[in-house]
Amino acid sequence: MRIPVPIAILSCVIATGSVWYFGSRDADFTTPPSAEENQEAKEQWKKENAPAPAASITSTDTQVKKQAPKAPKLVKPKRVKPPKPKRLPTGDLGVSPQLSEYGILANEGAPSMVQLAQELESQQAWQHALLAWERVLDTTKASPEEASMAHKAITRLKPKQPAWNPDPLGDITITLHAGATIKNKQALESALKQTADSIAQASGYILKVTFQTSIGKGTPPDTPRVPIAIWFTRSDGKRQGETPPLSFMAAPDDVETLTKQCKLGVYNLLRAHLAETTAFSPLPEADPDTPAELRLNSHITRFMWREFANSLNSN
Structure with a gap:
């Protein structure tokens, strides 16, 4: 059964008015509270809104702190001493050694x-x-x-020490070539001769080094430095072996400077050739502070010089 709307509205008004009347008929909304009442209200509010007490440190917390992992100690690495060199046999010093001795x-x-x-x-x-x-x-x-x-x-x-090969008939002949387009042929020939002599001496006269120039027919460039190519050949009567050419820029008229540059070129040529054709330890890059003559004489061993010449006819 549906309640009519006017009756429903009247019932809501009567219920609301009854609650308001009976709930507030004894309250005094006009008289301000006394000082005692205000103080009592403040104390009551402080009690109800007091901050929570700080958590006390328990034995469990202390135990956790005691069990905290300690930082690892830094251990200094022990210095490993290199092994002592092994004492090698000297061999029979009364017998003439081989060039590849040891x-x-x-x-x-x-x-x-x-x-x-x-x-x-x-x-x-x-x-x-x-x-x-x-x-x-x-x-x-x-x-x-x-x-x-x-x-x-x-x-x-x-x-x-005496020459390793004192017999000129037992030496190995190789030829140092140089090609360039220059005016002063004599300067290049002089530089090549000095370079060839240095190679023969550095090899212990195992090698006999001749030289040959190839002068281009074109007009020489009007520059203080010109390109020069050098290479080696060796002929055994049946075939001729040769190295790839190596080119560098050089002053064509200054014999002293040209000689140094030719010797440096020879060193770099041998360095590349030996690395490609032999099992020797690689030669280091040319140090600009080391004289060119010293490179040929003390950096390239006599054994290297001989095997370089032998490799020309084995390719």
Whole structure:
């Protein structure tokens, strides 16, 4: 059964009015509260809204702190001492050595070979000592310090030793070529002759080095420096082997400077050729502070010079 709307409205008004009347008939809305009542209200509010007490540290918290992981201690790495060089056999010092002497000991390492060379010097076995120093350079993986020791020792010992090949009939002949378009042919020929002589001496006269120039017919460039190409050939009567040419810029009229540049060019040519055709330890890049003559004489060993010449007819 549906209640009529007027009756529903009248019932809501009577219910609301009754609640308001009976709930507020004893309240005094006009008289302000006294000071005591205000103070009592404040204290009541403070009690109801007091902040929560701070959490106390329990034994569990203390235990957690005690169990916190400690930072690991930094352990200094122990310095590993390099192994002592192995003492290598000197061999029979009363027998003439081979040019490749001590090469089979190269796997023992550069420090052992340096120690062997020093021991041979202490026994005044100069020829054997020179060969051992040369093996430091051409068959071991020498450090820069060890290589420097070998260079100095070779420079000191080599001039005191006789030519390795005193018989001119037993030498190996190779030809140093140079090609350029220049006016002063004599300057280039003079530089090539000095370079060829230095190579022969550096090889212990194992090599006999001739030279040949190829002068272009064109008009020489009007510049202070011109391109010059150098290369080596060797003929055994049946075939001729040769290296790829190496080019560099040079002053064509200054014989002294041209000679230095030709020697530097020879060093760089051998460095590339030996790295490609042999198992020798790689030659280092040319140091501008090292004289060109010293590079040919103390950086390239006599064994390297011989094998370089032999490689020309094996290609």
